[in-house]
Amino acid sequence: MNISVIGCGYLGAVHAACMAHLGHDVVGIDTDRRKVDALSDGQAPFFEPGFPELLREAVESGRLRFTDDFSEAADSDAHFLCVGTPQRDEDGAADLRHVDAAFEALLPHLDEHDLVIGKSTVPVGTAERMAGRLETSGTGARLAWNPEFLREGFAVDDTLRPDRLVYGVPDGEPGRQATATLDSVYATALEAGTPQIVTDYGTAQLVKVAANSFLATKISFINAMSEVCEATGSDVTALAEALGHDDRIGNKFLRAGLGFGGGCLPKDIRAFQVRAGEVGADQALSFLSDVDAINTRSRERTVEHARQLCGGSFDGARIAVLGAAFKPNSDDVRDSPALDVALRLQRAGAAVVVTDPQANANAVKAWPELDVVDEVESAATGADLVVLVTEWQQFRDLDPAKLGTAVRERRILDARNVLDPAAWREAGWTYRGLGRR
Ligand SMILES: NC(=O)c1ccc[n+]([C@@H]2O[C@H](COP(=O)([O-])OP(=O)(O)OC[C@H]3O[C@@H](n4cnc5c(N)ncnc54)[C@H](O)[C@@H]3O)[C@@H](O)[C@H]2O)c1
Numbered sequence: 490m491n492i493s494v495i496g497c498g499y500l501g502a503v504h505a506a507c508m509a510h511l512g513h514d515v516v517g518i519d520t521d522r523r524k525v526d527a528l529s530d531g532q533a534p535f536f537e538p539g540f541p542e543l544l545r546e547a548v549e550s551g552r553l554r555f556t557d558d559f560s561e562a563a564d565s566d567a568h569f570l571c572v573g574t575p576q577r578d579e580d581g582a583a584d585l586r587h588v589d590a591a592f593e594a595l596l597p598h599l600d601e602h603d604l605v606i607g608k609s610t611v612p613v614g615t616a617e618r619m620a621g622r623l624e625t626s627g628t629g630a631r632l633a634w635n636p637e638f639l640r641e642g643f644a645v646d647d648t649l650r651p652d653r654l655v656y657g658v659p660d661g662e663p664g665r666q667a668t669a670t671l672d673s674v675y676a677t678a679l680e681a682g683t684p685q686i687v688t689d690y691g692t693a694q695l696v697k698v699a700a701n702s703f704l705a706t707k708i709s710f711i712n713a714m715s716e717v718c719e720a721t722g723s724d725v726t727a728l729a730e731a732l733g734h735d736d737r738i739g740n741k742f743l744r745a746g747l748g749f750g751g752g753c754l755p756k757d758i759r760a761f762q763v764r765a766g767e768v769g770a771d772q773a774l775s776f777l778s779d780v781d782a783i784n785t786r787s788r789e790r791t792v793e794h795a796r797q798l799c800g801g802s803f804d805g806a807r808i809a810v811l812g813a814a815f816k817p818n819s820d821d822v823r824d825s826p827a828l829d830v831a832l833r834l835q836r837a838g839a840a841v842v843v844t845d846p847q848a849n850a851n852a853v854k855a856w857p858e859l860d861v862v863d864e865v866e867s868a869a870t871g872a873d874l875v876v877l878v879t880e881w882q883q884f885r886d887l888d889p890a891k892l893g894t895a896v897r898e899r900r901i902l903d904a905r906n907v908l909d910p911a912a913w914r915e916a917g918w919t920y921r922g923l924g925r926r
């Protein structure tokens with residue numbers, strides 16, 4: 490099938506390369522000329538495991554090209570909208586300007602054979618509004634909503650082998666046609682037995698924000714337990730392990746620590762609350778403001794532990810911060826808990842040095858006032874405290890004896906609860922986790 494992918498960021502670029510890998514002919518369209526040039530050269534503009542190889546293969550095969558010219562979408566039958574929906578500063582709602590601009594730019598190039606497929610995360614009601622606009626456009630094109638659930642760091646695998654496919658389609662024959670088009674796009678995944686849920690627009694849009702709200706709630710739940718463990722001298726990692734053996738609860742997304750960040754979970758739970766208010770269901774989601782507050786407290790608690798470990802004051806303290814990305818295996822620093830903690834420590838008076846295996850460039854771009862270095866050893870040299878904020882494997886594998894020769898004081902705050910406390914203590918370190926003995 491001929492496919493266009495509008496918006497080639499973390500989601501769209503991976504989606505475009507995966508669609509080409511599956512044998513479709515794909516054009517990726519983005520307004521960012523530099524991104525288009527890099528992608529056209531087969532260069533990944535961000536770090537995502539497995540993506541550079543897939544991109545190069547697809548570009549070299551001739552099945553994938555990139556442009557900033559929307560008219561090149563004219564030959565495609567399926568058009569995926571993958572542009573950003575950032576948080577609006579004023580009220581936390583989703584900013585739909587990019588979605589609307591991309592949709593309007595695409596309209597003149599559509600005809601009655603075309604299906605526009607929304608993938609961006611949007612407030613419920615957006616698809617209905619866009620379907621109305623399509624109906625009056627005279628193009629004859631249809632709309633489907635097909636939310637995306639990929640995780641950064643696993644984006645290629647999640648795209649090629651999704652947990653489920655959700656189609657939001659109109660009623661009747663237009664819905665059947667839209668479903669048939671999506672089925673051809675995703676034939677490989679469907680043949681592999683991927684569960685498929687075909688529903689209305691509203692439900693499809695809600696599935697996405699409901700999933701992210703559930704995940705955020707699970708993380709904040711365990712971080713609330715972490716606060717209680719801290720107050721009682723108990724151990725949240727043992728507690729989480731015990732909870733996780735209950736199949737009904739499951740062990741995923743129960744890693745207590747610094748909490749969630751990134752370009753999705755934080756903004757999506759806020760936008761969902763705003764939208765719920767607009768549709769008269771604000772009370773239903775009032776718990777999400779607690780989820781958000783617990784998450785912010787995890788960052789504050791990390792800073793307070795750091796202060797205690799530095800003897801009650803950051804004056805004259807040098808702190809090595811290990812991590813900048815919002816999670817390992819990504820270079821994404823959007824709403825990164827790691828950088829939030831680094832900035833809070835710096836603003837509180839510490840001399841902070843940050844290092845990350847992949848996100849250093851993005852960290853400096855976002856926060857030029859931060860001191861960012863390439864090597865753990867140089868970050869740790871002369872440090873009074875080491876704070877682990879992103880659980881990269883390189884950091885989990887650190888040798889406490891070796892690192893101990895670089896620092897001034899052997900003190901480590903493991904804000905992701907991933908290190909072995911006994912091993913660090915045996916090497917002469919003062920070890921502290923969050924809610925951990
Ligand atoms: N990143 C993820 O893991 C992920 C997963 C699932 C869903 N989502 C959702 O997907 C959407 C995109 O997220 P992202 O992380 O890829 O964002 P991103 O900021 O990395 O990418 C968005 C891209 O859209 C481009 N763009 C903006 N306006 C445009 C326009 N008018 N025409 C064409 N291109 C335009 C930007 O230049 C950018 O390259 C969001 O709604 C997000 O919530 C993201």
Ligand SMILES: O=c1ccn([C@@H]2O[C@H](COP(=O)(O)OP(=O)(O)O[C@H]3O[C@H](CO)[C@@H](O)[C@H](O)[C@H]3O)[C@@H](O)[C@H]2O)c(=O)[nH]1
Nearest residue numbers: 637638639640641708742743744748749750751753815816
């Ligand atoms: O037990 C856990 C699990 C995760 N996190 C943190 O939660 C954040 C989000 O992690 P994750 O969900 O793995 O990353 P994303 O790539 O942001 O993916 C989420 O957001 C995407 C965009 O909407 C969705 O597509 C995915 O399904 C959803 O998992 C990160 O800061 C993690 O460090 C924890 O603190 N504890």
